[in-house]
Amino acid sequence: MGVLLLSCASSCTSDHQVSPWGAARRPPLAAYIAPPDLDAQLRAIDVEADELGLELEVELRGALPRGRGEVVLRGYAGTDALGRRTSAVRVATPRGVVMAAGPLDSGRVDRSQATQLVPSLLPGEEPDATEQLGVFRSGTDLNGDGAPDVVLRNEAGELEVWAVHPFGAGAARYAVELAMPPRFALDVDQDGTLELAGRLRWKEGDPIAPDLLDVAGFEGDRYTHRGSAARAFHAARGVELERPGGGGAGQGKRQEPPQDDAARLQRALEQAWHALLAGRPAKETLARLDREPVPPALQPAFSAHRALVESVAEVDPAGTPAREEPRGAGGSPTRPRGASETPDRR
Secondary structure, eight states: OHHHHHHHHHHHTOOOOOOTTGGGOSOOGGGGSOOOOHHHHHHHHHHHHHHHTOEEEEEEEEEOGGGOOEEEEEEEEEEOTTSOEEEEEEEEETTEEEEEEOOOOTTOSOOOSOOEEOSBOOBBOOTTGGGSOOSSBTTSOSSSSSSOEEEEEOTTSOEEEEEEOTTSSOEEEOEEEOSSOOOEEEOTTOSSOOEEEEEOOOOTTOSSOOOOEEEEEEETTEEETTSHHHHHHHHHHHHHHHSTTTTSSOOSSOOOOOSSHHHHHHHHHHHHHHHHHTTOOHHHHHHHHHTSOOOGGGHHHHHHHHHHHHTTOOOOTTOOOSOSSOOOSSOOOOSOSSTTOOOOOO
């Protein structure tokens, strides 16, 4: 009887905290996370692609840093309800499907989302240059930050660059600071790393049509035209435009202004554009541009181009505008400074 009472007393004073997880008394975090399985992620993509009627066009494989496994990039093609060609991109790591872009719905009005995989980002403006595989291949580290990168293109030919998280748990789009959306790439400083580039397009029949090119190099965590590589490019281009022939081999005294008014204004606009993007003072740069005589017939086109050139000028430290008086009407830019900025990587 005494033994039974003792046993009862012992059990009644116990806290009954019995855990299947041992001394930890709670499940470890790993119990809530599915084990890495790249094949399972790819099978899920196959099922979805079949349901959407997508056909695989290209598959690329890369490596996550520090031996964390593979990253697989797939580009698909299909046809929407209106008979238009569609595209889609899926990117998978052992941790999950980290990118799913497209296909765009047939009724979608905004077609700006990039849904086409660019297999290789080759330097140059040739339309089909990026269809080849080369050194700058999607799925590799294109900018030296240690993360595999994915290049996409939208229906208008505009490029996006995304980074796959080093642990393979997600993807984020790089911010791009450029005067226009990037459409191609250049290695402007010959360092083996590509800069994104864009060129303003003019309507057919524009009487001046200056060649306004901008580039953005990778610095920090973004592509920017305010960095050292881009500014050095614009400074060098400005020097070329000052030479006889606009960058040819001519030496000696400075070239006389062209007799053709349109050609003269085209050159002046290009010089101002590159000077501003090289970081030259806006006030003196625009003042020099404004000294150019403009015939009445060219005034509307020149005013529109001048407004776009001014839009890339930096505001001075006091926050005052680059010029004090507005110039003319019409053609004012609708795109703010830092024109083609995209959301920061998160």
